[in-house]
Amino acid sequence: MSHEWIKINPSEYDEPRTETIRGVDVEVFLSPYEIPREVSGYYDEGVKKFMIVFKYIGDGEATEAVKEDDFITAIVGRQSHRLYRLELDVHGMAADLIELKVSGPKRAQAAIDHLSSSVARPRRGNYQTAKQVIADKGSQIFAASQ
Amino acid sequence: MGMWLRRNTTIFHTLGVLQWVCLCIVAALTAADKLNPEGYPQWIRHALGLVKFVPSWLTLALIGMTAASKYGRTVIGDPKIWRVIQNLLDEYRDLVFERCDDRRLHHYRITLFEYRRIRICCRWKKGRMPWDGWLCAVARSGHTTKKVGVFLAPLNKPDEAEGVVGQIFVGDELGINLTSLPSITKDSSPEEISDYARRAFVSPAWVQSRLEFGLSIPRTLCGYPILRGGERWGVIVFDSVDEGCISIRSQKWMVSKTMMTSVLSNLLKGI
DSSP: OOOOOEEOOGGGTOOOEEEEETTEEEEEEEOTTTSOSEEEEEEETTTTEEEEEEEOTTOOOOEEEEEOSSSEEEEEETTTOOEEEEEEOTTTTTOOHHHHHHHHHHHHHHHHHHHHHHSSSOOHHHHHHHHHHHHHHHHHHGGGGO | OOHHHHTOHHHHHHHHHHHHHHHHHHHHHHHHHHOOOTTSOHHHHHHHHHHTTSOHHHHHHHHHHHHHHHHHHHHHOOHHHHHHHHHHHHHHHHHHOSSOOGGGGGGEEEEEEEEESOOTTOOOOTTOOGGGOEEEEEEESSSSOOOOOOEEOOSSSGGGOOHHHHHHHHHOSEEEEEOOOOOOOTTOOHHHHHHHHHHHTSOHHHHHHHHHTTOOOOSEEEEEEEEETTEEEEEEEEEESSTTOOOTTSHHHHHHHHHHHHHHHHHHHTO
16 A cells, blocks of 8 residues: 655754763763654555554564554564554544544554553653654644545 | 774685585585485495595584584674775764864764674673673774774663763663863873763773873764664764764754664664
8 A cells, every 4th residue: 555654854853952871961862763754644444444654764673563552552663662653443443534633643642652651661762752743743644544 | 893804805705615615515425425325436436435434523513614604704794784884984974073174084983883792802800791791893984093992881780881882872762962071181180080081981090091092082972872673783973082073953963864874774784
């Protein structure tokens, strides 16, 4: 299935900040592996789910599914634990694709928030960025649900 | 593993030849052992007769050599890929550093460190073991200052990680930027050296030894982790004796960093 990829400008999501490491104030920034390069949203007719897919530098690793709730599954990297895909069971959520455009971004962001407690070694910087990407590009991502 | 070994085409190809020769001999010995000599010419029957005298330990040793050669090639990595990585670091040095004086290129360096769980030739010290986890330099921009020390990065004792490179590796998903470390010279007081060491996550003895050997002391240190197949592989570090020569908020840095990391990650897949 072909679907549109939305490019992400890394400078919008990488705001350096000051942290204290071993008593020393240092400027820290997100590794380029944590910021998605592209994001896409599409409805998969085969599995009857709406997919939000993230592309990263150095992707192609094995993934595993983490069930967020009855209707949302997160697919994370087995090694890096980066968020690769969110699968939203539209029909299970008793929503149609038009409703999803309204409620989808919030449901997806809540699922990402929950992910930090579901994954053994959470990638907080990555999850926060993915959440922000959905907040900023939600209308474009869920446009495919129309 | 020194940087010289990464570029040593002769060792890499010799191991390749050794691997195939050993494999062919083992295959020939196994086939000859199962072959019925009846109906073959005299010289073949004679040769097959000799195979029976080949001791089994020799076959096992050949299998061991095949495996060792293959492992050696995997550890060294394809020298062609390492040459491309070297070119990549050279090219991106000019893009990453804001002010890069062409006459002092060795003062603006990009170094790639690989994490090794075990390193036999580590710096021995009380309570420090070869299997503690080490970051070893495998590539550096330019053609000078190729002798680079190793840094401790113990995953079971992350507080003991050495240098900015060690902090980045144990920290996992964040990059670190130190842009205005104090200037240290041979005339610096022990207090100034201690202050530098504290801020750069190294020991005062490390700074002192660099001064004794006439090596430069960086004032800018910046880096971030490198992944391979989603797994922590190592760290890339940008260092300079000038302060504030990397601007991590600039669009130029963002673009260069993303492009370089993307190419580097693809190259590392082939090693």
